[in-house]
Amino acid sequence: MAGNRLNNSFENICVFHILDGLRDGLSHFSDPSRAALIYTTGQDAPPRIYDPQDLLRGHEPRLQEFFFSALDWRGAPVEGGEIHFLEDELYKALELAGIISFGGRSNEVPFQLWFTEEHPDMCNVGPTRCWLEYAVRLFAQNFDIRNVTNIDTAGYLLQNCAIHAVRDFIVDERSRMGWLDTRIRVYPFLDAVLGISRTKEEGAWPRGRLVVVEPSQLGAVPFICTFPPHERPLQCDFKHVRKVLQAVEYSGRVLVSDGERIVGIALGRMPGAYLAAQFSGTHGFLMLRDQLVCTFSDGSFHSSNRKANLVQLEELLLESTMPIEDHHTMMRVVTSLVNRVRDRRHGCTLIIDLGHMMVPTAGQHFDEPLDLRDPAHIKLASSLAKLDGALHIGADLKLHGFACLMDGRSVPGENRGRGARFNSALRFTSENEDLIVIVVSSDRPVSIIKNGIELTAACDFAQIKGCPTPPLLSDWVVG
Incomplete structure (x- = not known):
């Protein structure tokens, strides 16, 4: 009995530290992220689940069908200290929407499957899957040696794996393309990308493109x-x-x-499975041929594609009385304005007025509103967005005013740390039902506000505490 308690205690500690390190590392690479694990510790043992932040809540029917309607997921026993990764068919059979998963099998842990969320602004899920692979390896290895002093180290390792995950994904993809015999070392290139991105020249951040080509392919480069x-x-x-x-x-x-070394300057399409870094001032984009791998800024790699997430706006437009044929045009106009403003790193506010009667605003108006279906007018509007105040856009897809002031009575939810734009938008929308206000901060966050509520507010996930015994999956599904 004492041996069982010891084994359970080690199991709980091992699961807790590895998952917490994984969650923390992914939260720095992407937006705040959760993680979960389903595993067994015996070939015929029932599966257990550790999901401290309810990542998998809502997927119970699919999990129940996959794990209890058939036993294909168990697979054959693994001998020795090997780790076998799960077959692609299993991921396709499970397929949870908005979830990235990766798993494996070993002698001590016959089945383990790790999960994290797929954020809508991810460039590529490949590096994140590599990160989950590290968790699979560490969990199997630590469960095999059963040394509790190593567990903290395993958690720390998973907190700082961004450059390793990016490198491993690039190596795997280039191998899949047939570039097994390569002379390009990826780590030095990634170090150079981050080093150059942090280096100013006469006060200016770097701009331009750096490409790495296989030495054997240099003859095909259009120098x-x-x-x-x-x-x-x-x-x-x-x-x-x-x-x-x-x-x-x-x-x-x-x-x-x-x-x-830098061989020269070229113009045109590059040969082979080349790597490219596009420097765009304070940030940049890392690519494998035409495939976006990740972005970089502030000396680190990130999974974000740096595009504004306007999903909530699209949902609000669908619920409005605005003609369906105008939804796409409004999304295109707003997306263009938001991305232009974000690239120039100055804030702005957009008032989207979907009412039949335009809400009066104090600001600068036009003799004739500007039709934003005209690309030239969008460019002008993005310049007008620099002025203090908001752009006032109607359901007719026209710009009716700029430098417009927003005011209203104080409402719950105001945040003094968010500045005047954000709090004014809360007040203004709380008193005007047909308005949607989009606040673009100079440090890039985009907030969508309606009826005095920020629809894009990030959830505060509960902090993981202690090392509880993971429940049986069968109990968790019905509980």
Whole structure:
């Protein structure tokens, strides 16, 4: 009995620390993230679940069908210390909407399946799946050696895996493309990308494109010019590369590297499974050929595609009396304005007025409203957004005013840490039912507000506490 209690105690500690480290690491790579685990500790043992933040709540019917209607998920026993990853058919059979999963089998843990959420603004789920793979390996290895002093270290490892997850995904994808025999080392390239992104030149952040091509493919690169071998800047010399990068700013030209040195400047399509970093000032984009892998900013890699998430606006438009044929146009207009403002890093406020009678606003108006279906008018509107006050857009897809003031009586939910734009929008929408206000902060967050409520507010997930015994999946499903 004492041995069972000891085993259960180790199991609880192991699950807790690995999941908490995974959750914390993914929350820095993406938006705040939850994680969950379903596992067994014996070939015929019933599955248990650890889901401390209710990531899988709402998926009970699908989990019940997958785990209890058939036993295909158990698979064959694994001998020795090997870890076998789950077959693709199992992921397709389970397929939970909005959830990323990865699992494996080992002798000590015959089945384990880790889950996290797929955020709507993710560039690519590949690096996150690599992160879940690390959790699979660490859980199996620590369960095998059963050394409680190693558990903290396993949790710490999972907190800082962004560069490793990005690297492993790139290596796996290039291998899948047939580039097994490669001379490109990915880690030095990723270090160079972050180093260059942090390096200013005469006060300006880097802009331009750096491409790494296999040395065997350099002959197919459309070079404009090349540098003598003894004068080629080292890729790891961030300051030097940053200076040379000025030669390709605001152009279609790119700097071409062989993985060690900058070979020259080119214009046109690159050959092979090349890597590319697009520097765009304070942020940038990392690509494998035409596939967006992740973004980078503030010296770190992130999963966000840096596009505004306007899902709540789309839902509100569908619920409105606005003609259905105008929904797409309104979304295109608002998305264009928001992205232009975010790229220029200045805040703005958009009033979307869907009422039959326009709400009077104090601000600057036009003799004739500007039709925002005209691209030239959208460019003008994005410039007018720089002025203090809001842009007033009607259901007729026209700009009726700019520098408009919003006011109203104080409402619950005001946040002094969010500034005047945000709190004014709460007050204004609470007194005007047909208004939607979009607040774009200068530091990039976008808030959608209606009826005095922020619809884009992030949920505060409950903090994980203690190391409770994970319940049986059968009890959790019905509980």
